[in-house]
Amino acid sequence: MASERDPEHDLRDANHRYDLALVAADASALDALYLPEFTYIGPGGVVRNKAEQIRSLASGAIDIIEGGSDHISITIYGEAAILTGRFTGRVRAHGEEFSFQERYSTVWINRGNGWRLALEHGTVIKDK
Template identity: 25%
Template structure:
């Protein structure tokens, strides 16, 4: 078995960390773009950022496919007014990234304005060099917390 010099190991680990950090930032940028597209109701951008196999679980426990989610935006049942992602943590494992944090949003859902304060977990997948949202699940933070 070959012996690898400590300096070489250190450089390999440094490169691995830089790559991981770069990919974490890429996922955060993709998520920023997704939030912007949600607020702008830019379905073309969302179509690119959402994976074809998307499973989107709302805090109401409604589960949408990509098509159902985009249709709800297209027909105006859901309109995002404002969104703020907080305390996001991203871990990258090859072509999969896990993200969790808090999201505070204002949305109009079926004509009713709602203030949403949720914890979320998201799974991103890298396909053809681009990060796409594969799964989303959020849960309401109780007001008494």
């Protein structure tokens, strides 16, 4: 539920729920967090709409075992906000398990019913 008092707190909470939905591959929670016009831009320039991104995350092809955000920065512009951060986690893909870090930027919109994602851009941080 959105709070008139502290939109930044509400946005941090929404981002945390997003992290949990990613780790759980919870298609229902992802559907609730993404706006209908949601767009994901990821590694290699892949572009996915809402349905494609939910299908990709819930398919099990890449299983996020654990993960979460840190280094979060938020700028709120009324009913829109930009949130940047780092997601660090462990995944299982193609029979292998490995750790990864991703820097991301997201655009969130609050249309009176809580913060929802309009856009996400993620870049995997390469090992040195």
